[in-house]
Amino acid sequence: MTPTEKSVAYLGIPGTYTYISCTEKLPDYKLVPRPGFRECLEAVEKGEVDATLMAIENSTAGRVEAVHHLLRDTSLVITGEHFHSVKHCLLAPEGTSLDNVTEILSHEQALKQCKLFIARQGATPIPCSGTAVAAKLVAQSEGGNKAVIAAELCVELYQLSVLKRDIQDMKVNTTRFIVIQKPPQTPPPQIAGKAYGTSMLIGSNDNVDGLDVVKVFDCISAQGLTVSKMETYAGNIQIKQIYIELRCHSESDACRKACANIELITTVRPMGCYELADRPSDISA
Numbered sequence: 389m390t391p392t393e394k395s396v397a398y399l400g401i402p403g404t405y406t407y408i409s410c411t412e413k414l415p416d417y418k419l420v421p422r423p424g425f426r427e428c429l430e431a432v433e434k435g436e437v438d439a440t441l442m443a444i445e446n447s448t449a450g451r452v453e454a455v456h457h458l459l460r461d462t463s464l465v466i467t468g469e470h471f472h473s474v475k476h477c478l479l480a481p482e483g484t485s486l487d488n489v490t491e492i493l494s495h496e497q498a499l500k501q502c503k504l505f506i507a508r509q510g511a512t513p514i515p516c517s518g519t520a521v522a523a524k525l526v527a528q529s530e531g532g533n534k535a536v537i538a539a540e541l542c543v544e545l546y547q548l549s550v551l552k553r554d555i556q557d558m559k560v561n562t563t564r565f566i567v568i569q570k571p572p573q574t575p576p577p578q579i580a581g582k583a584y585g586t587s588m589l590i591g592s593n594d595n596v597d598g599l600d601v602v603k604v605f606d607c608i609s610a611q612g613l614t615v616s617k618m619e620t621y622a623g624n625i626q627i628k629q630i631y632i633e634l635r636c637h638s639e640s641d642a643c644r645k646a647c648a649n650i651e652l653i654t655t656v657r658p659m660g661c662y663e664l665a666d667r668p669s670d671i672s673a
């Protein structure tokens with residue numbers, strides 16, 4: 389690695405959807421494999437890499453819960469986003485017949501996105517830490533009853549063959565990835581005509597009285613801002629803390645005023661400001 393070359397940690401080994409998305413979003417970065425989401429975040433925190441790219445939500449399977457929880461436990465911030473249209477393939481060692489497949493290995497996100505296909509096949513889903521690791525395991529397996537849900541790139545990487553393409557339950561199956569880096573990160577310059585997103589954590593997990601979400605949203609709508617994503621945290625019967633994304637730049641007057649007013653009620657932790665990536669035409673904006 390040259391001293392100026394930047395690096396990005398990604399989930400798994402070559403061939404994961406995260407690996408492919410890194411090559412699309414950060415083509416000049418050196419790709420650094422890590423076995424799990426936690427290890428990717430740790431690599432950024434320890435300064436071993438400049439960034440990590442992680443799946444945060446999917447149009448079929450919803451939020452990637454682990455990422456929301458793990459990210460909250462770091463001091464890292466979001467600096468970018470990327471959309472990838474995920475086309476799953478069923479891959480198996482050469483000579484495997486689809487009729488004999490009884491076990492399907494993959495990452496839990498991919499298994500969720502192909503739930504109906506797996507049920508129709510009458511196969512048992514087997515979660516693995518990533519799609520490419522699952523592909524490697526299936527490639528080394530014997531017995532002719534195992535297959536993997538992975539990207540077609542894994543065919544050449546792990547010597548597998550395609551049993552079926554496009555097996556995701558929904559034709560439109562888009563994953564949103566986020567770029568995560570260490571703070572402080574200066575927000576991108578505000579350029580007219582460009583759209584920005586600002587992420588924040590509102591409230592605190594040790595707020596025994598819970599969070600008055602309606603009051604928080606009042607502060608936001610009073611400034612004419614739009615909430616494009618909201619997640620509550622599981623583990624509490626009462627809402628104590630929320631993660632939200634606003635369609636605005638963090639330095640805009642509206643955002644500053646909304647945050648100042650929310651801070652009169654509860655705590656606000658900035659989680660990053662980033663230029664919005666183009667929304668794929670097949671998902672709603």
Ligand SMILES: O=C(O)C(=O)Cc1ccccc1
Binds near residue numbers: 404
């Ligand atoms: O295991 C992978 O390939 C990943 O990158 C996680 C994932 C799985 C399915 C869709 C998007 C991301």
